[in-house]
Amino acid sequence: MALPNLWRLYNLRSSPFFQATLRQDSEVTPLSLFVGRRNERQQLLNAIGGSRSSRQAVAGRPGIGKTTLVQAVKADALAAGYWTSAEIIPITADLTSEDLIGQLLAGAFDAVLASCPQASGSAVEAAQQLVRTIRLRGGGFTVSAAGFGAGGTSTQAVSSPPGALLLDGPRVLRDLLVFALEQGASGVVLHLNNLENLSEADATRAADLLRSIRDQALLLDGLHLIVVGTTDAVRTVVQSHTQVRSVFSDPVGLDPLAPKEVHQLLEARYRSLRLEPDLPVQAPVQGEVIDALHELFRGDLRGLLKALEDGISALLGLTGDGEGPQPIGLADLTLVLSRRYKLEWLDQLGTTLWQRLEAWGERDVQAVLTQADLVKLWEIKQPSVSQTLQQLVHSGAADVLPRRGGEPLQYLLTGATRLALSRR
Numbered sequence: 001m002a003l004p005n006l007w008r009l010y011n012l013r014s015s016p017f018f019q020a021t022l023r024q025d026s027e028v029t030p031l032s033l034f035v036g037r038r039n040e041r042q043q044l045l046n047a048i049g050g051s052r053s054s055r056q057a058v059a060g061r062p063g064i065g066k067t068t069l070v071q072a073v074k075a076d077a078l079a080a081g082y083w084t085s086a087e088i089i090p091i092t093a094d095l096t097s098e099d100l101i102g103q104l105l106a107g108a109f110d111a112v113l114a115s116c117p118q119a120s121g122s123a124v125e126a127a128q129q130l131v132r133t134i135r136l137r138g139g140g141f142t143v144s145a146a147g148f149g150a151g152g153t154s155t156q157a158v159s160s161p162p163g164a165l166l167l168d169g170p171r172v173l174r175d176l177l178v179f180a181l182e183q184g185a186s187g188v189v190l191h192l193n194n195l196e197n198l199s200e201a202d203a204t205r206a207a208d209l210l211r212s213i214r215d216q217a218l219l220l221d222g223l224h225l226i227v228v229g230t231t232d233a234v235r236t237v238v239q240s241h242t243q244v245r246s247v248f249s250d251p252v253g254l255d256p257l258a259p260k261e262v263h264q265l266l267e268a269r270y271r272s273l274r275l276e277p278d279l280p281v282q283a284p285v286q287g288e289v290i291d292a293l294h295e296l297f298r299g300d301l302r303g304l305l306k307a308l309e310d311g312i313s314a315l316l317g318l319t320g321d322g323e324g325p326q327p328i329g330l331a332d333l334t335l336v337l338s339r340r341y342k343l344e345w346l347d348q349l350g351t352t353l354w355q356r357l358e359a360w361g362e363r364d365v366q367a368v369l370t371q372a373d374l375v376k377l378w379e380i381k382q383p384s385v386s387q388t389l390q391q392l393v394h395s396g397a398a399d400v401l402p403r404r405g406g407e408p409l410q411y412l413l414t415g416a417t418r419l420a421l422s423r424r
């Protein structure tokens with residue numbers, strides 16, 4: 001049973017506040033909705049074009065637009081003759097070097113099939129076999145849209161003993177890259193996402209991982225790698241070993257979009273989701289709401305979009321039908337969101353952690369605090385503070401600022417928590 005489309009009231013086909021990344025192969029979230037980031041986009045593309053293989057990192061806070069930027073760069077690279085796919089290689093906490101080589105191989109295979117669906121020959125078949133093994137074992141990301149159509153060996157069963165990938169993977173990857181170059185590709189561009197998943201679990205192991213596959217995989221001719229992560233994750237993983245740092249270009253750090261660009265982002269979505277082409281879209285919120293949320297979320301677009309979607313759908317549910325809706329103002333939106341997010345945090349974190357957030361909010365929702373400050377505020381011991389913060393950051397209730405030299409880490413409340421704590 002389809003839910004009634006509340007957004008119809010605004011002459012919209014569906015929610016303009018979706019939080020998915022934009023993709024070159026998507027009709028629902030197309031890259032034509034991309035705004036801004038011109039310099040970063042050009043810089044990343046230039047580095048790809050500048051040599052036979054490249055390694056770059058994109059760093060920035062959660063939700064600021066890292067993944068989407070790389071999607072745009074891959075589309076630029078595709079237009080410039082590189083092979084790539086809209087698939088994103090996810091990084092998980094328990095990734096081993098064998099897995100990582102497998103992921104790179106699977107990503108390269110997807111890129112080859114996306115640009116050359118008829119690809120065949122020994123290099124492609126060897127890659128196909130290994131990739132199928134990886135995916136049967138549960139590794140690799142979502143099975144590519146192109147499927148396993150290549151090469152004509154699709155019924156062959158393969159079993160590979162553990163460790164085989166480490167032995168064969170780099171060679172198979174190299175041969176696949178050679179194949180792509182021979183077929184006229186300028187190179188293959190791969191996108192490794194969310195480095196922080198790895199570094200939060202074990203920073204040292206995370207840093208060792210890239211080093212361990214550097215020569216066999218990262219430096220292969222024709223491979224262009226973009227890794228994405230929070231600022232600290234990029235620093236930990238990419239910049240702590242000289243051998244890794246020396247083969248990466250300087251990380252591209254993302255600042256929040258300008259307020260004007262956030263308005264453009266939403267207007268582009270309103271235009272593309274318009275239901276009746278002859279009628280205008282009614283903006284669901286007042287312009288000042290966007291600016292206020294953008295500031296509250298400190299550039300976290302995912303948080304901002306989710307707040308708009310949550311708040312407006314709740315308010316629409318309340319108003320029922322009737323005449324055309326008025327753009328929603330800040331006071332109404334804050335009211336519904338503070339109720340809703342408070343319940344969500346309580347549910348997710350439990351009473352004790354919620355009370356700690358409340359104590360923080362009573363001090364000042366904007367306060368930037370160190371662990372020492374919080375020992376005093378919460379009147380608990382340092383190890384408990386540290387553990388609490390880990391939980392809060394992990395669940396997205398608090399955020400940690402990028403480390404500065406030897407200074408103690410600084411923490412602050414995220415937009416969703418500030419909303420939950422706001423009262424009128």
Ligand SMILES: Nc1ncnc2c1ncn2[C@@H]1O[C@H](COP(=O)(O)OP(=O)(O)OP(=O)(O)O)[C@@H](O)[C@H]1O
Pocket residue numbers: 018019020021022033034035036037060061062063064065066067068069194265301302305
């Ligand atoms: N430059 C942009 N133009 C248009 N939309 C964007 C842009 N950047 C981000 N968005 C939108 O903002 C949302 C969040 O972006 P994205 O997922 O890329 O952030 P992220 O930094 O990768 O987040 P996370 O830290 O959660 O991985 C998505 O819905 C995306 O479509």
Ligand SMILES: [Mg+2]
Pocket residue numbers: 066067068193194
């Ligand atoms: Mg992302």
